[in-house]
Amino acid sequence: MSTFGLKKDQPSSTEQHPTRIIIALDLDAFYVAASRKRDPSLNGLPVAIKQKTICATTSYEARAKGVQKLMRIRDAVAKCPELIFVDGEDLSYFRKISTEIFKIVSSMVRDGLVEKLGMDELFCDVTSMVEDRYNEEIAGICPPVKPFGNVLPQRTKHRLEQKKGDLDEFDPLTRKLFIASNLAQTIRERVAEEVGLTSSAGIATSKCLAKLIGNLHKPNQQTVLAPCDPAFATQDTQELIDPFPIRKVNGFGSVTTARMCEVASSTTGVPENTVTPESMTILVARTLFDHTALSEMFGERIATRLHALLHGIDDEPVIKAPDFPAQISIEDSYFGLPFEKVPEQFVKLGDSLLRRLELELMSHPDPRQESEEEKVRKQEAEAEMVEVPLDIFGNPRSTWLRYPLSLRLTTRQGYTNRISRQTRMPVEIFDISVPRIERAKVLMHSCEALFRAVIQFEGNKGMGIHLINLAAIDLSVHRPNQSIGGFFKQPVQARTPVVESRQIIEEPIPETNQIDMAFLMELPEDVRREVAQEYGIELPTEANQSAGSQYEPLSQSSILSTQSSASTMLCSHCGLSMSSWLQHDHERWPDTGLPHKHKDEDMDDLDWDDEDDDVMSI
DNA sequence: TGGGGTCCT
């Protein structure tokens, strides 16, 4: 029988925007798999990725012993005493592997139409790729393909078993989904070969369905949802997803689900707590709530989305991951960090943030690490006979590809909600000829000002700080100019790059780490060790220290105004002495930086050594 | 319950 006629007479049911073919790719136990790539001795063993007091991710061996994701360490050890813990607080390695995988998949999908969800999930819109391949099948250029992996719904499976050779009798959409399942397999194989990590996939006509059914067969498997009969497609799909708890569906978060359980128990008159999130299935929700009900509960916009999802409809497009993220942030959690210890953490987190900014927002002279944008930039520069910026040795120089214009500080006191404040990013941090720890100190000062604002707003809840998050946001292509006020009459920073980069500006050779020692030694020991380790600085041994005593201990309070840079200046306004890196901050006080001397009273608002601090202990 | 992210209001 000819499918040609069918195809012409049936212009696919959704004419407004063509039916899409989506692949949802999910890496199996990603953190564990990446850790095993780094350390193969973990293979085959029960492993948990530890973050503070919880197991963020667990290996399948651990799950077999009942060690679930997000379980407390204590409970995990009780379930599985042999459990091996891998520290998962530093995400840099995971980020690297994640990027590798993203690049491979992007290169295999037309137009790089790949969306990232977290570090281990990808959505690919392969509609047009599959379309082309389907047309080749129709033209007889290549034979029709069987689906790869698990197939749903049952109706399609049965038909496959019955009519073995007659793939061309299936509906066009069904055949396209079959094709996509083979593409998904190819992608998974490539990732496994080149990176060494296994993954699972779901193939369907929307992100939501693809993800839902991808979860049905999990490690290292895939599932395609390919309704074979247009007359039953909607019904088959609905019956398939009806038993799922709504929590498994992408738009239903904990708040929405809880609210629906609440309303459900009050309207149906069933006793409380009998409608649990797990029992709130798509079927139950769909029977209980129509669009109007949802609209009253959540508002028109959200209601429309949720209502559609309950009916298996999801129009969310696959949005290609941008070259640069919208934000880059660093956070750490604490068991009630006393206020006076906060500045040290600002230095530590600020330093980490700077590292990440340099890694992710700058060009890298090593061509092996070169980003796509950078290659394009170089090609353009070449075409226009403009030289790429060179360093003092004539080698290609790292330059900023994006500049975060704003800095945001988010904190949490106890278990209350997060409080955040933002300010302009101090431009000094972009001057990489200055040692990073110096720039981290600039960030620290900005953070202190923001922290004061947070405290003034929130007051002291008497439990110390439980979370600090530093975020670089508002990424711009242009280097921000310095031009607020200007009574320091600083030369305006050279606008970066590309065009006027003919002349090589001789930048001062970066100062050695020696200059940071005084500052370093003044930090508490644990922080100092962490920072020093990051920089590869060898800390003096105790013997050294006592013998040399070259590092004069500074008073605690001087942390707020310390300066170890050689270039010191006095504010012409208030006469305060400070490192030249702080000029800009100082000038903009109280936005960031040091206060002017005549405004010292303002400092009283922030008492770092508040005796009333009732620090919560573990 | 972590250490990240997104978008909407």
Place this chain on the structure above:
DNA sequence: AGGACCC
């Protein structure tokens, strides 16, 4: 600036 959502 906060809140919902995602992993």
